[in-house]
Structures are given as C-alpha cells and as structure tokens.
Amino acid sequence: AQKVTQTQTSISVMEKTTVTMDCVYETQDSSYFLFWYKQTASGEIVFLIRQDSYKKENATVGHYSLNFQKPKSSIGLIITATQIEDSAVYFCAMREGNNNRIFFGDGTQLVVKP
C-alpha cells in the first residue's frame, strides 16, 4: 500500500493567487516527519519545508506554509502569491521516527500562468 498519496496529478493557477496541494500519509508510528520537495524543470529536487508530527503549529517558510491535520493524516502545502517560477512538480514525503527510509508521493505538477 502506498504510504504517501498525492491525488492531484496536475494543478493550474493564475499568477499571484494561492494554491493548496494535498497529501495524505499512512503510518502507525507516533513520531514521524513530513516534508515537501520541489522538482524544477531542470530536474533538480529541492527541499522546501518540514513538519514534525509532535509540533502542533503549522510550519511556514517564506511563501510556503503547511496545513497539518494530524487526525486526518493530511499535510497540505500552501503557496501564497504564486509566481511563474513556482511552476514545478511538488513531492510530499514522510519519514517514520524509527526508520531511516523516506517514502515519497507521486508528485503534483503545478503550472502557474501569467
């Protein structure tokens, strides 16, 4: 069974708007870590933001923020004031506390239009 699921394969938004990308995960661990990565058109994979399961406050970095809903096993990525350069594939990932493996979703393609 897929441990990390991203149901949105592609999203298209207008520049300067806000977009939310969904991600649900599956784990039995009480401690785990959630990440979002961005893969640019050149193929590079860049770490964006992280949420530790024990933290109640949603993480925020620049114009990226997370919507962590622990009871729903959900970790959404919110990008505010989107820019053309935000066009990329976004991957959600999870790392369990007692395991060094990292599980990735299949990614969501974001297209930001001018």
Place this chain on the structure above:
Amino acid sequence: EAAVTQSPRNKVAVTGGKVTLSCNQTNNHNNMYWYRQDTGHGLRLIHYSYGAGSTEKGDIPDGYKASRPSQENFSLILELATPSQTSVYFCASGESYTEVFFGKGTRLTVV
C-alpha cells in the same frame, strides 16, 4: 546546505554491461540513498545506507547492488544492465529524523 555530487551526469550503456553510478557527499551525513525516477512516477527507493560499510535494500533492489566504502561515498552498481533500467537516478543524503538533500541526478540510457 549539503553538497551531494553525482557522477556521471549522463551515461549510455550497452545491454549486459556493467554500470557504476557514484555519489559523494561532503556534509558527513550518516544516511545515503539511491532512488530512481521514471517518467510520470515519483521516487522509488533502490538501496540505502546507514553508514560506511552498510547497505540495505529498498523497495526495488533487484538488478542493483550498492556499496558504501566510506562516509562520503555511496555507489550504485548495475552488474548486467538492461533496457528496463533506463531511468534517472538520484542520490540523497541526510541525518536521522531530518530532511534529505539530493544530487542533481544521473540520466542512464541502456541500449
């Protein structure tokens, strides 16, 4: 930020030949990983390592071997390359309980 360097960046290999993909990281991370990415798919874990001398199988290890001779280096070895192994391979490194950092990828074509 961690520096993870992969070599070569592009490789064309013949079916049945041996291919070695190399990865070097300079941030003294204990954990290193090899993933492959195929068009339209996410990242699938091939092998990973907890430290020098250790290798562990990931989700798709068949046809691949890994070697971690030192803290800094982690290699992926295809003893008998097949066209189905044509893909983009990513190496990553990181510490426990934290994010990992990726290299720029190696595009492998097996003809």
